[in-house]
Amino acid sequence: MDLKPTIVLSIVTTVVSALLIVAHNLTYVDTSGIITPKLGDKCVSFMGEGEYSIVTDWLAAGYAIEKPDSIEKLIIKNDGMYAFEIIADGYNKGGLDLLISMNTDGSVKGIEVVSITDTPGLGTNVNDPEFLSCFEGISDNAVIVKKTPTSGNEIEAVTGATYSSKGVAAAVNTALCVYREMGAMK
């Protein structure tokens, strides 16, 4: 059996992969603890001008729990306002990057989209003020329905964007849940 083709293909694949690993390591920037310029702009348009910072150690800051994996970042503004950055699955895994702020009574104050990598023209339609404002005031278990909503926590899905709509609802529910568990905000 002629092994040469297999060997050549293996070598090509290995060399290409190795070069890409080097390129990736040279350019990778870990943004887990920083507010990137893009995120900063979104915060300003969502919560107004001010100084923003990220809470990296939740227990040290006085909350009841450690930062759960479901929350990407907890962003605090110097006047006391704050928002969760949550990355939820829409149609694509991790397709929805959202900022969600809460009222002191535990209900949702507002949602701002940081970025959506779902299908342009379909999933991206969830970035609509009319849809996002439906979540305001919800304090318990947001549910996406495909007909006219009958109760306060039901929200109609965006046409053609059911997965993305459910993703937004899932993010809201995560925010509600974590808010309840984390205890008093400073």
Add this chain to the structure above:
Amino acid sequence: MSCFKEFTKGLIKENPNLVMLLGMCPTLAVTTMAQNGLGMGLATTFVLVCSNLVISLLKKLIPDTVRLPCFIVIIAGFVTFVSIMLDSFLPDLSEALGVFLSLITVNCIILGRAEMFASKNKVLPSVLDGLGMGLGFTLSLIVVGSIRELLGTGKIFGITLAPDFVEPMTIFILPAGGFFTLGCVIAILGVITKKKPKKPDCAACPSRGSCAQLEAGKETV
């Protein structure tokens, strides 16, 4: 063919997009704005030149049976490299191109030129061929993108050109308008370059067995 001809043929006469009809999907997808077309075209040109260069260098080393997998790995490697670089240095362009950047890997133009040209020719002609084809692709993206952007939003490259009272026709930035514009551009280019329609090749036709023309004795070579 002289080296210079290798470069110029890709620009108009053998334009990969408008004449050879390769790489249509990204054409329709990114030409909603002229500047996205420019960005995509330049990214594709870079990958095309690099992959043509490498494949031409390695043409004697890659056995025939695994040549397509090898080409694709090399092309995918360069696309991933461009993707990493854009993410780091030009994140806005990276977001505008979105998923279509990764789809450069399966752009027929790149694999097509690798298979048809780079694997059979020396390095310098291959590089020039890649450059010409890539720039021809970029040119066609800019032309189609400008038409669609101008008619669809009244702007070109973000600069508003249409007067206030002219209502833009949104359909041009939707898929239907894309197909229509592309078809018109291909047709007009065909007229300008005086391209003759292909004569049917009966010897290679798969429906030889049931052809009415053939039975009537009207075989064309």
